[in-house]
Amino acid sequence: MFNSIQQKLYRGRHREAFRLRSSKYYLRLKTEMVRLFGGKCTQCGISDIRVLCLHHKNGGGNLDREVKNGHVASTTFYRRILDGKREIKDLELLCMNCHSILHSKLPVNSGTITS
Numbered sequence: 557m558f559n560s561i562q563q564k565l566y567r568g569r570h571r572e573a574f575r576l577r578s579s580k581y582y583l584r585l586k587t588e589m590v591r592l593f594g595g596k597c598t599q600c601g602i603s604d605i606r607v608l609c610l611h612h613k614n615g616g617g618n619l620d621r622e623v624k625n626g627h628v629a630s631t632t633f634y635r636r637i638l639d640g641k642r643e644i645k646d647l648e649l650l651c652m653n654c655h656s657i658l659h660s661k662l663p664v665n666s667g668t669i670t671s
């Protein structure tokens with residue numbers, strides 16, 4: 557059994573392998589999550605997984621996000637959804653543009669620059 561110092565040293569020596577493994581894991585989870593929610597933004601229809609995210613219709617998104625080492629860990633959130641441990645009726649699949657527009661405090665007609 558490793559102690560925490562040994563674990564840090566091991567992870568440091570195998571940093572690239574851990575990074576690659578975790579990015580593949582993230583992609584697999586996000587792909588499953590996007591499929592579960594219909595595969596596209598409910599507002600504009602874009603299906604590029606890189607820009608899709610979950611909107612909390614009733615707010616409280618920060619409560620679902622776990623912060624690990626200063627980074628937000630979406631994997632835990634997605635895992636809970638895919639394992640059926642979290643209800644999904646308050647969630648909606650949006651792209652980041654539609655999500656930003658939805659949360660914008662600016663008036664609707666302030667968003668287009670014409671000249």
Ligand SMILES: [Zn+2]
Binds near residue numbers: 598
């Ligand atoms: Zn959209």
